[in-house]
Amino acid sequence: MSDDRRDSERDFEGDDGPGSGVLELAPESKLFAGESEENRKGFWKKLKRGLFMTHTEILDRVGSAMSGRATLDEETLEILEEALIGADLGVETALELVDSVRRDPPRGGGGDLVALKERLVDEMSVLLLDAPQPPSSDGAGTPRVTLVVGVNGVGKTTTIAKLARLAQRRDESVLLAAGDTFRAAAIEQLETWGERLGVEVVRQSAGADPAAVVYDALQAARARKVRHVIVDTAGRLHTKEHLMRELGKIGRVIDKEAAGWEKRTLLVLDATTGQNAIAQARSFTRVVPVDGIVLTKLDGTAKGGMAVAVARDLRVPILYLGVGETAEDLVPFRPRELAAALLG
Numbered sequence: 001m002s003d004d005r006r007d008s009e010r011d012f013e014g015d016d017g018p019g020s021g022v023l024e025l026a027p028e029s030k031l032f033a034g035e036s037e038e039n040r041k042g043f044w045k046k047l048k049r050g051l052f053m054t055h056t057e058i059l060d061r062v063g064s065a066m067s068g069r070a071t072l073d074e075e076t077l078e079i080l081e082e083a084l085i086g087a088d089l090g091v092e093t094a095l096e097l098v099d100s101v102r103r104d105p106p107r108g109g110g111g112d113l114v115a116l117k118e119r120l121v122d123e124m125s126v127l128l129l130d131a132p133q134p135p136s137s138d139g140a141g142t143p144r145v146t147l148v149v150g151v152n153g154v155g156k157t158t159t160i161a162k163l164a165r166l167a168q169r170r171d172e173s174v175l176l177a178a179g180d181t182f183r184a185a186a187i188e189q190l191e192t193w194g195e196r197l198g199v200e201v202v203r204q205s206a207g208a209d210p211a212a213v214v215y216d217a218l219q220a221a222r223a224r225k226v227r228h229v230i231v232d233t234a235g236r237l238h239t240k241e242h243l244m245r246e247l248g249k250i251g252r253v254i255d256k257e258a259a260g261w262e263k264r265t266l267l268v269l270d271a272t273t274g275q276n277a278i279a280q281a282r283s284f285t286r287v288v289p290v291d292g293i294v295l296t297k298l299d300g301t302a303k304g305g306m307a308v309a310v311a312r313d314l315r316v317p318i319l320y321l322g323v324g325e326t327a328e329d330l331v332p333f334r335p336r337e338l339a340a341a342l343l344g
Contacts, residue, residue: 057083057086057087058083058084058086058087058305058342058343061079061080061082061083061086063113064079071105072101072102072105072116077098077101077102080098080101081094081095081098084097084098084305087303087304087305087342088274088275088303088304088305088306088309089305089306089308089309090275090278090305090306090308090309090312090313092309092312092313093127093308093309093312093313096127097120097123097124097127100123101116101119101120101123106118106119117343120339120343121336121339121340121342121343122339124308124339124342124343125335125336125339127308127311127312128308128311128312128335128336128338128339129335129336130312131311131312131315131317131318131335132315132316132317141227142260142261142262143221143226143227143228143229143258143260143261143262144227144228144229144261144262144263144264145218145228145229145230145231145254145258145261145262145263145264146163146228146229146230146231146263146264146265146266147231147233147247147250147263147264147265147266148160148163148230148231148232148233148265148266148268148294149233149235149247149265149266149267149268149284149288149290150235150267150268150269150284151235151236151280152183152235153235153270154235154268154269154270154296155268155270155296155297155322156180156232156235156268157180157186157189157190157193157232158193158296158322158325159266159268159294159296159320159322159330160176160190160193160230160232161190161193161196161197161327162320162322162327162328162329162330163230163266163320163330164176164193164197164199164230164327165197165327165328165330166320166330167227167228167230168197168199172227172228173224173225173226173227173228174199174226174227174228174229174230175199175200175201175202175217175220175221175224175226175228175229175230176190176193176194176199176200176201176202176217176229176230176231176232177201177202177203177213177214177216177217177229177230177231177232178190178191178201178202178203178204178213178232179210179213179214179231179232179233179234179250180210180232180233180234180235181204181205181206181207181208181209181210181213181234182206182207182234182236183206183234184206186232187203187206190203190232191203193327196327197327200220200224202216202217202220204216209249210233210234210246210249210250211246211249211250211252211253214231214250214253214254215253215257217229217231218253218254218257218258219257221258222257222258229258231250233246233247233250234246240287243287243288244287244288247288251263264291264292265288265289265290265291265292266290266291266292266293266294266319267281267284267285267288267290267292267293267294267316268293268294268296269281269293269294269295269296269310270296270297271295271296271297271298271303271304271306271307271322272297272300272303273303274303274306275306275309277295277306277310278306278309278310278313278314281293281310281314281316282314285314285316290316291316291317292316292317292318292319293310293314293316293317293318293319294318294319294320294321294322294330295307295310295318295320295321295322295333296322297322298321298322298323299322299323299324299325299329304342305342307321307333307338308338308339308342311333311335317333318333319332319333320332320333321333321338
């Protein structure tokens, strides 16, 4: 790592907020209303560390584009556009952001990098806020069943563990259902997480009927007065008809055995796959009604900007961002904070 990049990393992680320019756009008193100081600092630390690679990639390119330039000429705007596309914001999103800057340059005619970052954060926030927002009932008193879907390899099982840990932090009792019976490894991995978290996992043998596993899990939850059941499901998108039948049967079991419970389906996407994740999400949403999205592996990619493209293009709420490998590394999706972390 170069000295400049090392210094950039220290600067990026060294403060507790998003930076003086961003604070003018989104003061922390509003962003974190009702949250403790400890939670506020913890959120920023995780989000900024997770998006460090994306942040550095964008700022390196934008900084190079602005170096020695007093105005935002067309050449500079083209470099800016390439930087945003390179961070996987998507071509349409990048074009929209650059066109906005072209029509109404930031103060000083565009030569001020800080002013440009402020302007981009503001414009990106507008795009994100225009997308569907997460529901406000998270953690409410109604019992809940959460189905977690996604192709194999996206971090689905680890995400389930993170959701379980989040429920525990809300003092919400939780139970896991090993509904991906197609893979024995998925069952074993979920059991390992259950042991680490002290959470019961309801399972059957590999190859069993997933709906039967869900039935058992709901019966166990009702007997133990558990408030939140999280269900792992198979990720075989290439067999769409089978997946639809499987999820349909699970849904009928839930409707019968958990009448009155809140039901939601979360789609897990791997951020390292960039624009391919968006194509994958479109395929899933055509097969399965999806209520929200979890983006994983944001800590291991320079393509974190794809979160903006997901929110803008899919019109499905992003609920959580995975920014690490531990059960604690799941943060809620907040549009302005994401924009601030992307652009420092």
